[in-house]
Amino acid sequence: MTHTFDAIIVGAGQAGPALANRLTGAGKTVAIIERHLVGGTCVNTGCKPTKTLVASAYAARLAQRGAEYGVRTGPLSIDMPTIAARARKVILDSRKGNEDWLASMPGLTLIRGHARFTGSRRIEVNGETLEAPQIFLNVGGRANVPDFPGVDEVDYLTNSTIIPLQTVPGHLVVVGGSYIGLEFAQMFRRFGAEVTIVEKSARLIGHEDEDVSAEIRAFLEAEGIAVRTDACCITLGKHERGVKIGVDCTEGSPEVVGTHVLLAVGRRPNTDDLGLDKAGIETDDKGYIKVDDYLRTSAEGVWAMGDCNGRGAFTHTAWNDYEIVAANLLDGEERKVSDRILGYALYVDPPLGRVGMTESQARQSGRPLLISKRPMTRVGRAVEKAETWGFMKMVADAETKKILGAAILGTGGDEAIHGILDMMNADAPIGTLQWAVPIHPTVSELIPTLVGNLTPAR
Ligand SMILES: Cc1cc2nc3c(=O)[nH]c(=O)nc-3n(C[C@H](O)[C@H](O)[C@H](O)COP(=O)(O)OP(=O)(O)OC[C@H]3O[C@@H](n4cnc5c(N)ncnc54)[C@H](O)[C@@H]3O)c2cc1C
Numbered sequence: 175m176t177h178t179f180d181a182i183i184v185g186a187g188q189a190g191p192a193l194a195n196r197l198t199g200a201g202k203t204v205a206i207i208e209r210h211l212v213g214g215t216c217v218n219t220g221c222k223p224t225k226t227l228v229a230s231a232y233a234a235r236l237a238q239r240g241a242e243y244g245v246r247t248g249p250l251s252i253d254m255p256t257i258a259a260r261a262r263k264v265i266l267d268s269r270k271g272n273e274d275w276l277a278s279m280p281g282l283t284l285i286r287g288h289a290r291f292t293g294s295r296r297i298e299v300n301g302e303t304l305e306a307p308q309i310f311l312n313v314g315g316r317a318n319v320p321d322f323p324g325v326d327e328v329d330y331l332t333n334s335t336i337i338p339l340q341t342v343p344g345h346l347v348v349v350g351g352s353y354i355g356l357e358f359a360q361m362f363r364r365f366g367a368e369v370t371i372v373e374k375s376a377r378l379i380g381h382e383d384e385d386v387s388a389e390i391r392a393f394l395e396a397e398g399i400a401v402r403t404d405a406c407c408i409t410l411g412k413h414e415r416g417v418k419i420g421v422d423c424t425e426g427s428p429e430v431v432g433t434h435v436l437l438a439v440g441r442r443p444n445t446d447d448l449g450l451d452k453a454g455i456e457t458d459d460k461g462y463i464k465v466d467d468y469l470r471t472s473a474e475g476v477w478a479m480g481d482c483n484g485r486g487a488f489t490h491t492a493w494n495d496y497e498i499v500a501a502n503l504l505d506g507e508e509r510k511v512s513d514r515i516l517g518y519a520l521y522v523d524p525p526l527g528r529v530g531m532t533e534s535q536a537r538q539s540g541r542p543l544l545i546s547k548r549p550m551t552r553v554g555r556a557v558e559k560a561e562t563w564g565f566m567k568m569v570a571d572a573e574t575k576k577i578l579g580a581a582i583l584g585t586g587g588d589e590a591i592h593g594i595l596d597m598m599n600a601d602a603p604i605g606t607l608q609w610a611v612p613i614h615p616t617v618s619e620l621i622p623t624l625v626g627n628l629t630p631a632r
Pocket residue numbers: 184185186187188189190207208209210211212213214215216217219220221222224225287288289290312313314315333354444447448479480481482486487488489490491492521
């Protein structure tokens with residue numbers, strides 16, 4: 175039997191439920207299909223639990239440093255079951271919030287099962303056929319597990335399986351030194367694990383500027399995390415203490431032995447089992463669904479939103495994809511992905527808040543540049559909090575006097591960066607900030623000073 179809807183959404187992650195809300199609000203009948211957990215990656219195995227764990231790790235760090243602040247407590251201990259339970263509660267509350275939201279939408283049918291195209295705008299799920307003139311794909315991604323030699327012989331962890339751990343690993347080896355790897359590495363170090371990060375490129379978080387990578391490496395090493403860069407030819411194998419990781423580094427021992435290994439070497443889109451070929455939907459060589467500026471796929475009447483289109487890899491970019499599609503289809507607007515100014519944060523401590531171009535990208539663009547940089551040791555709020563790692567940096571176009579990009583690697587950087595992000599979205603020239611009166615003492619109060627110190631790049 176074939177069931178017909180006005181629209182079908184595949185995936186109840188970040189973009190799908192919000193779009194379902196708008197479509198049903200416009201009087202359409204909508205089926206949303208979810209094969210696993212409502213809320214997708216961010217809610218169940220991504221942002222929400224990791225930031226909850228990061229908060230516990232921050233509390234542990236402050237407790238470890240308590241005497242520096244003149245606060246002495248008894249012997250410190252880490253209660254991992256309570257830490258994991260806190261993350262679990264945040265997951266369950268958020269998932270339930272999403273489920274309740276879906277249940278409240280009139281005209282919405284939530285179908286639990288794996289969706290697969292069987293034809294153009296025709297989908298099969300649980301043996302039933304569904305058809306709709308409009309189909310929206312929000313299938314997200316999963317941890318990439320490369321076929322490292324020996325990978326099947328060991329119990330490796332991914333972001334999904336490390337979150338519920340009830341004990342602190344003796345020695346956690348983290349393969350991959352980017353977002354996922356660095357956030358877990360630092361939190362488990364703070365929970366008491368020995369931690370080694372193994373990264374194949376020459377530096378951590380390699381798409382950021384070299385000064386950002388170097389500073390992050392410095393504060394992670396200062397907390398006792400071992401970092402092995404230039405690590406090629408990863409191999410995995412069983413060892414009496416847990417797992418041995420073969421790393422063909424240019425320096426150091428060719429083998430690292432740990433009790434646990436976390437694979438944090440990127441994501442892959444959930445597009446390999448979606449029958450895209452049956453619907454004429456093209457992907458790129460990594461499996462990301464090709465979309466145009468309006469998020470339309472190569473097949474008429476099919477859109478792709480969120481991580482699966484390769485145009486963003488964050489919760490807020492998935493959400494913005496929904497906003498773009500809804501505005502274009504329901505509000506008569508013409509919104510484009512290319513109008514998005516990308517901002518994001520890396521939740522190590524201190525965090526990295528970022529927006530727009532890196533200094534290196536700005537230099538490669540060949541424009542005349544103005545650059546300004548200020549260490550956090552010269553930011554009053556950071557000094558008062560005794561959290562002075564990092565720096566603030568801004569790059570502007572010397573001719574248009576517009577900000578091209580910024581990094582705030584320092585305490586409160588994930589929040590303070592929004593002052594710059596908002597300036598860029600308002601398309602305001604740097605002089606706009608000259609007479610702003612920021613609040614003292616904040617990290618943000620130094621943004622006008624950063625602007626005032628912009629000087630021609632050498
Ligand atoms: C450890 C970790 C930490 C992160 N932290 C942050 C952060 O701090 N900030 C941030 O902005 N981003 C963060 N991210 C990234 C963020 O989680 C993703 O960008 C976001 O969840 C993408 O949302 P999405 O809607 O595109 O996909 P998803 O949330 O992955 O949702 C896709 C859904 O589709 C379902 N699905 C897939 N295929 C099918 C099918 N064939 N049939 C039916 N259902 C299907 C899946 O089960 C899933 O529920 C993090 C990611 C990870 C892994």
